[in-house]
Amino acid sequence: MSMNDVRFGLIGYGLWGLHHARVIAKTAGAKLVAIAEHSEENRVKAKAAHPDAEVLSDYHDLVRRDDIDVVDIVAPNRLHFEMGRAALETGKHLLIEKPMALTLGHCDEMIALAKAKGRVLAVGHEMRLSVLWGKVRQLLAEDAIGTPLYVLIELSRFPYRFGSDGWRFDIRRVGNWILEEPIHFFDLARWFLSGFGEPVSVYARANSKQPGHPELQDNFATIVGFSGGAFAVITETLAAFEHHVTCKVTGTKGAIWAHWSGADARTTQPTFGLRHSDGTRIEEVQFEKRAGELSAILNSKRKSPPWSDRFARAHHRSARPKMAAGLCGFAWRLKSLWMPAGSSRLRKPRQHPPRNAVGRRQPAVMKQMTPLLKYGGTMYQI
Numbered sequence: 001m002s003m004n005d006v007r008f009g010l011i012g013y014g015l016w017g018l019h020h021a022r023v024i025a026k027t028a029g030a031k032l033v034a035i036a037e038h039s040e041e042n043r044v045k046a047k048a049a050h051p052d053a054e055v056l057s058d059y060h061d062l063v064r065r066d067d068i069d070v071v072d073i074v075a076p077n078r079l080h081f082e083m084g085r086a087a088l089e090t091g092k093h094l095l096i097e098k099p100m101a102l103t104l105g106h107c108d109e110m111i112a113l114a115k116a117k118g119r120v121l122a123v124g125h126e127m128r129l130s131v132l133w134g135k136v137r138q139l140l141a142e143d144a145i146g147t148p149l150y151v152l153i154e155l156s157r158f159p160y161r162f163g164s165d166g167w168r169f170d171i172r173r174v175g176n177w178i179l180e181e182p183i184h185f186f187d188l189a190r191w192f193l194s195g196f197g198e199p200v201s202v203y204a205r206a207n208s209k210q211p212g213h214p215e216l217q218d219n220f221a222t223i224v225g226f227s228g229g230a231f232a233v234i235t236e237t238l239a240a241f242e243h244h245v246t247c248k249v250t251g252t253k254g255a256i257w258a259h260w261s262g263a264d265a266r267t268t269q270p271t272f273g274l275r276h277s278d279g280t281r282i283e284e285v286q287f288e289k290r291a292g293e294l295s296a297i298l299n300s301k302r303k304s305p306p307w308s309d310r311f312a313r314a315h316h317r318s319a320r321p322k323m324a325a326g327l328c329g330f331a332w333r334l335k336s337l338w339m340p341a342g343s344s345r346l347r348k349p350r351q352h353p354p355r356n357a358v359g360r361r362q363p364a365v366m367k368q369m370t371p372l373l374k375y376g377g378t379m380y381q382i
Helices: 016-026 040-049 059-063 077-089 104-117 131-141 164-168 182-192 293-298 310-314 325-332 363-375
Strands: 006-011 030-036 054-056 070-073 093-097 120-124 148-157 201-209 217-227 229-238 243-251 256-263 271-277 282-284
Touching: 006 016, 016 030, 016 040, 030 077, 040 054, 054 059, 054 229, 070 164, 077 093, 077 104, 104 120, 104 293, 131 182, 131 256, 131 271, 148 182, 182 217, 182 229, 282 325
Parallel strands: 006 030, 006 070, 030 054, 070 093, 093 120, 148 229
Antiparallel strands: 148 243, 201 217, 217 229, 243 256, 256 271, 271 282
């Protein structure tokens, strides 16, 4: 271990946590010091895969350690605030899986705490660094279809897994199923339409195929409005099969059509593609790398993104300036930290409380969407 290594503590070693651990361990300049996991079975797996890391059963023991610089949280949604606050209170930088928390109040509290402690708080959204969705953004930046006016993102997939102890099917612990998968697509829509600023209106509908649990909404659709008339339609069904995502963007000169399909979101052999037209001809994009959530996390060969210097400067202002280069390198390899497109500095997004454009027909859904639009995936440098 080098004196300049960034020292990581990982909380959670489930389906996604094991991939976080794998990337930290393989990244030059990063050191996986400890893993906290409540499941004995998963602790055994973690120790077998990472014998040099100390494996703990209580996350409090991890965040109190003096040999950890960054805490990475990959745990059930309801624990994000509790664990994130504990990490920040002990002076650790924080990388946390989406959603940041289940309420706006908890999001605000974590941001305020990070500011008070002078720490970096980052929310993981890896889809912005997928080769497929990144190509859509690149085409928009290159004016391939003119000014984008309409975005459609559709997900059709098999029902959610229960999660450890069934947390994903308990509304008190999951928060809302909108926070599980569509949160990524709100993020992409905001990215693709970033030239119009933050959303200014939202209308949503949802229903459930489970008569006894109407709060667990299998089918969901929303229209998100932006200034200037641009809008996005985001729709999902959890009552289908496999995992299929379709994205269409139309602009003043042409259109983009992208798709991704696999057995599930973690497949390493998906079917995907992208075609676009400027109104005169249709072009199909060829990709050298696989696209997908898991591919975005595990791919560690791309160069640093434009915002890495800003992230480095943030760490130079911290109590451990030696963290700068290492954490920037890890962040890119993990592919889960990002800045709002077009930002000249890391900052909190403008406050545009979402409102229902056509009346209060779905107050429960609307309430859950507020933190999505306000804190869906922004990285805060406090």
